[in-house]
Amino acid sequence: MIKPDLRVNLCGIGLESPVLAASGPFGYGHEYLERVDCSALGAIVVKGISAQPWAGNPPPRLAETASGMLNSIGLQNPGLERFLAEDLPLLKGAAPRIIVNIVGCDIDEYADVAAGLDGAEGVDGLEINISCPNLKAGGVAFGTDPAVTYRVVSAVRRQTALPLLVKLSPNVTDIKVIARAAEEAGADGISLINTLSGMLIDTETGRPLLGNTFGGLSGPAVLPAALRMAWQAAEAVDIPLLAMGGITSAEDALQFIMAGARAVAVGTGLFYDPELPGKIVRGLAGYMEEHNINTLGQIEGIARRGGYANG
Amino acid sequence: MIKPDLRVNLCGIGLESPVLAASGPFGYGHEYLERVDCSALGAIVVKGISAQPWAGNPPPRLAETASGMLNSIGLQNPGLERFLAEDLPLLKGAAPRIIVNIVGCDIDEYADVAAGLDGAEGVDGLEINISCPNLKAGGVAFGTDPAVTYRVVSAVRRQTALPLLVKLSPNVTDIKVIARAAEEAGADGISLINTLSGMLIDTETGRPLLGNTFGGLSGPAVLPAALRMAWQAAEAVDIPLLAMGGITSAEDALQFIMAGARAVAVGTGLFYDPELPGKIVRGLAGYMEEHNINTLGQIEGIARRGGYANG
Amino acid sequence: MTYMPPEYGHLLPRPFSIFSADREKGEVSILFEVRGRGTALLAGMRQGAPVKLLGPLGAGFPALQPDSLLVAGGVGLAPLAFLAASTEQRRTLVYGARTAKQLVCSPAELGLPNLTVVEATEDGSRGKRGTVTDILPGLLPGSRALFACGPQRMLAAVKGQALQAGVPAWISLEERMACGIGACLGCAVQTSGGYRRICRDGPVFPAGEVLFND
Amino acid sequence: MTYMPPEYGHLLPRPFSIFSADREKGEVSILFEVRGRGTALLAGMRQGAPVKLLGPLGAGFPALQPDSLLVAGGVGLAPLAFLAASTEQRRTLVYGARTAKQLVCSPAELGLPNLTVVEATEDGSRGKRGTVTDILPGLLPGSRALFACGPQRMLAAVKGQALQAGVPAWISLEERMACGIGACLGCAVQTSGGYRRICRDGPVFPAGEVLFND
Ligand SMILES: Cc1cc2nc3c(=O)[nH]c(=O)nc-3n(C[C@H](O)[C@H](O)[C@H](O)COP(=O)(O)OP(=O)(O)OC[C@H]3O[C@@H](n4cnc5c(N)ncnc54)[C@H](O)[C@@H]3O)c2cc1C
Numbered sequence A, B: 001m002i003k004p005d006l007r008v009n010l011c012g013i014g015l016e017s018p019v020l021a022a023s024g025p026f027g028y029g030h031e032y033l034e035r036v037d038c039s040a041l042g043a044i045v046v047k048g049i050s051a052q053p054w055a056g057n058p059p060p061r062l063a064e065t066a067s068g069m070l071n072s073i074g075l076q077n078p079g080l081e082r083f084l085a086e087d088l089p090l091l092k093g094a095a096p097r098i099i100v101n102i103v104g105c106d107i108d109e110y111a112d113v114a115a116g117l118d119g120a121e122g123v124d125g126l127e128i129n130i131s132c133p134n135l136k137a138g139g140v141a142f143g144t145d146p147a148v149t150y151r152v153v154s155a156v157r158r159q160t161a162l163p164l165l166v167k168l169s170p171n172v173t174d175i176k177v178i179a180r181a182a183e184e185a186g187a188d189g190i191s192l193i194n195t196l197s198g199m200l201i202d203t204e205t206g207r208p209l210l211g212n213t214f215g216g217l218s219g220p221a222v223l224p225a226a227l228r229m230a231w232q233a234a235e236a237v238d239i240p241l242l243a244m245g246g247i248t249s250a251e252d253a254l255q256f257i258m259a260g261a262r263a264v265a266v267g268t269g270l271f272y273d274p275e276l277p278g279k280i281v282r283g284l285a286g287y288m289e290e291h292n293i294n295t296l297g298q299i300e301g302i303a304r305r306g307g308y309a310n311g
Numbered sequence C, D: 001m002t003y004m005p006p007e008y009g010h011l012l013p014r015p016f017s018i019f020s021a022d023r024e025k026g027e028v029s030i031l032f033e034v035r036g037r038g039t040a041l042l043a044g045m046r047q048g049a050p051v052k053l054l055g056p057l058g059a060g061f062p063a064l065q066p067d068s069l070l071v072a073g074g075v076g077l078a079p080l081a082f083l084a085a086s087t088e089q090r091r092t093l094v095y096g097a098r099t100a101k102q103l104v105c106s107p108a109e110l111g112l113p114n115l116t117v118v119e120a121t122e123d124g125s126r127g128k129r130g131t132v133t134d135i136l137p138g139l140l141p142g143s144r145a146l147f148a149c150g151p152q153r154m155l156a157a158v159k160g161q162a163l164q165a166g167v168p169a170w171i172s173l174e175e176r177m178a179c180g181i182g183a184c185l186g187c188a189v190q191t192s193g194g195y196r197r198i199c200r201d202g203p204v205f206p207a208g209e210v211l212f213n214d
């Protein structure tokens, strides 16, 4: 009988498990590490860090939707300095690998955060969140324009030798051109998807339900759109993919791997079930045993190559 | 006590009810008209018609997703001639108002269908589906480019004096520029949203589940994204909106109306419950009675104006 | 179409064949197998809970002729049991499945005294060892018509055998559905006459018209 | 956090206060009101069905001091009943709601002999006619601390009255939640110290720190 090997190499980061905690829902990690068994996670992608502290959006910040949720946290975070002083020490050792998600309101801020994290002990990689509003361009997200994407990624690349993932916004006409711009600017990997822009209205008050009007849609509702974009990104670039969007089972994770993802992350799924990472890892192992698969590399992108020979 | 008036005027088409059947799920109408009470519908938007018959995509064409579904019907349709000869006569009289959705694989085909429908008795309006792949531009959808949108809508506008709605694709970075292009080209109204591009993979075969790989996501899962785009379109244009995307209750319909829609359509919701239109209409009437609202005009776009004064 | 109870969220209706009908009592029964979420939820419902149905829909099997052969794979038994119950003539049902467990109904449970049931399981755990297509060659020569329902692979094989033996055959197909009434064009099957709707033009088609893609 | 049974699809967990706890039996109970889909599904579950809980979470009320005043609006009774049960001292609970129907629990049902309950309903259908804020002015002067839970509008008014009377007050807040443990930053409330997390830094905050936005 086969003993499945779940290790993967994501842009030079060796992971014991292909299931990561997505940036945001997991916060800075210690809250979950205290309460639930996180040993099944290959890495934690910590919540977005900016150079200065960001206050975040007015409440309500959350709403439940059909098979999903909206959030408008507004990238609230303690800023680089406090992250390094207070959060990172709690994570080191306790967490598996640590990937830090970075945000900025202009290109310099992204570059500054990257520079500040470059030498930090315990940081295994960076993930740039290019869905932030570009304040110098009227609040349009950086990641909706390939030229701006190229500039942000290049600026960060110059500041760091750490493995660098670029996290794409799904709110674009053509994810392929954005993925290519990131690759050309020196990204080591692509993360996708961030949340889909959405909103709800409270019919009793006649007003938007979220304090910020718009929020980001995540959860199982978005899985088919996320999977389509993962498929398209895999077609567009040669660097590895970290895929996410609505994953709540091993079968969901397998779909992303078969579309071409090296590893997957769970975000909203953790809210439904904090023990989800372990369940997914056990489910993947079971699937691999059943289908005689030694390593995930054997099925990475298999759906792009016609699937199993006689499936 | 108030007797709520549910009539609305959509681009010159007087509707007895603000709830329409969305193009596609309702087919050419007669199948539903035979089986269920459709009297609550303000209009039927019939399935897309092209100049020549289209065969459609290979099966499987449907898949269920979390709170939604994927379809890849591929715009199968009998073509203009058979529609006029066989389908339209069955609809006339039996149906409330009739809006015909038109599709094409190039601009000429759109114009030809519009010309052929212009004089047809029983046709109250047209809806142009610009989500079709533009065969002359490598299969990119017409509706993802404002310049192409402008050209398609202008070409159709020249062929017809019928009320003309333009149905937008949600798979774009900025729905506002597309809505504005349609308005400038002479559209009388905007319909939105069409389906979000998505896919699923069958982990047993390792292959995409749909015969066509990609399909369109619809149903409650997409409601928050659809509502956000309706809100943005209402901001961008002055012509009325017909809004849809995941509506399965009067409360859902109200959210779209409060975001700025004149009328709403139900598609996937009909599959969950063929009696949905009547339930929504009764729910709207109940809400209006409770909140002392005479006409829907009083709450159209109210969320864009700060909501109820003391809600 | 069987509408899913709304407390489970938004689920498309599920299509099922009629297994038996009591016209006097106005009752129908369905025989179903748990495949995924929808059938698992139906199976877990408490007895007496209401379920909304729309039907009957589409075109079923033509009337049974003398010397007809019925062929069922697994839960494909449902429409054939219903067909068999429509006449008192003697007829033969070839009923196959992977293992005895998938032979969901015993001949006695069907309560059709004039029905001869030939069972086959791939592992030999009940009836003959093998598939229905191992048994058909012996029975086709004397038959005037064949009616079949089961997995697509079985139907494709049965179609080939029937055509070769010159026996007219009708097969009942499956595809994922949304509307169930012919409106959405979601349940297409490729036939010699182009795409047809399984829910309305079928689910039963003359075997010769159906183009299987494998 | 109460995790919703998976047969209903994907639903976020729902936060509830502990209404009572029996440490020996290892049991806790919650008292809840049906507001939307989640609570309706919980209410419809058959007796004995398992429910997954994560807790206790966050920071509750500080220890009861002598001459404390408890104030509950509707189902906000839950954490105050739990607090009241933590001591044998005499204390007073002001318990208000729109109508008698929303006074979900009678004093007798609470089974707390040392608790004096003053009820108020807006329509006068039980207890005094009016809101808890009509009653507080008479009781605040003799009180050394106030503990409250209820609708936001009530808490804002109670905060004002307590501050004015110079009585230290703690209030338990509500906001929509996702993680329940302080990770997602979804349940923010504006305080004099910036946004704080209701699930972890609260739900109980010193009233003076909370900035109500209405
Ligand atoms: C005309 C017709 C008659 C049928 N009669 C019966 C019957 O009498 N008894 C019975 O047990 N089943 C019958 N089926 C199949 C039944 O509809 C499916 O098993 C059921 O819809 C699966 O629902 P689920 O939620 O459990 O599975 P899902 O989770 O939706 O899917 C589980 C698996 O079932 C397959 N599947 C899902 N829906 C369909 C579908 N509509 N057609 C074919 N495969 C599907 C999927 O490919 C998937 O592999 C019939 C189908 C059709 C089209």
Ligand SMILES: Cc1cc2nc3c(=O)[nH]c(=O)nc-3n(C[C@H](O)[C@H](O)[C@H](O)COP(=O)(O)OP(=O)(O)OC[C@H]3O[C@@H](n4cnc5c(N)ncnc54)[C@H](O)[C@@H]3O)c2cc1C
Pocket: A064, D014, D015, D016, D017, D018, D030, D031, D032, D033, D034, D035, D036, D037, D038, D039, D040, D075, D078, D079, D173, D174, D175, D176, D177, D198, D203
């Ligand atoms: C710390 C805390 C303790 C609570 N204790 C209790 C308790 O002991 N008993 C009790 O009955 N309720 C309590 N609640 C409120 C309870 O969590 C909500 O009523 C419940 O989550 C509503 O779920 P639903 O699916 O029925 O409603 P939904 O359909 O989700 O929403 C219905 C309505 O409830 C409101 N709502 C939804 N979730 C929340 C939330 N988390 N906080 C505030 N409002 C919400 C929405 O604005 C909406 O108008 C508490 C909330 C918090 C934050």
Ligand SMILES: Cc1cc2nc3c(=O)[nH]c(=O)nc-3n(C[C@H](O)[C@H](O)[C@H](O)COP(=O)(O)O)c2cc1C
Pocket: A022, A023, A024, A025, A047, A048, A071, A073, A075, A101, A129, A167, A192, A193, A194, A195, A217, A218, A219, A220, A222, A244, A245, A246, A247, A265, A266, A267, A268, A269, D184, D186
């Ligand atoms: C509450 C919440 C906060 C989030 N914060 C961030 C963030 O700070 N940076 C980021 O790149 N993505 C953030 N995301 C997006 C997630 O990392 C993920 O891309 C998205 O939610 C889709 O995955 P899911 O469906 O598994 O949640 C956040 C998502 C949620 C739900």
Ligand SMILES: Cc1cc2nc3c(=O)[nH]c(=O)nc-3n(C[C@H](O)[C@H](O)[C@H](O)COP(=O)(O)O)c2cc1C
Pocket: B022, B023, B024, B025, B047, B048, B071, B073, B075, B101, B129, B167, B192, B193, B194, B195, B217, B218, B219, B220, B222, B244, B245, B246, B247, B265, B266, B267, B268, B269, C184, C186
């Ligand atoms: C099966 C199916 C077929 C559809 N066919 C068409 C079509 O022919 N033309 C069109 O403009 N939209 C078509 N649509 C899109 C719907 O009209 C609608 O825009 C979309 O489904 C979102 O609404 P819903 O969530 O209520 O279904 C189709 C949708 C479905 C589910």
Ligand code: FES
Pocket: C176, C177, C178, C179, C180, C181, C182, C183, C184, C185, C186, C187, C188, C197, C198, C199, C200
């Ligand atoms: S299921 Fe809609 S046409 Fe068959």
Ligand code: FES
Pocket: D176, D177, D178, D179, D180, D181, D182, D183, D184, D185, D186, D187, D188, D197, D198, D199, D200
């Ligand atoms: S609910 Fe996540 S921080 Fe409070």
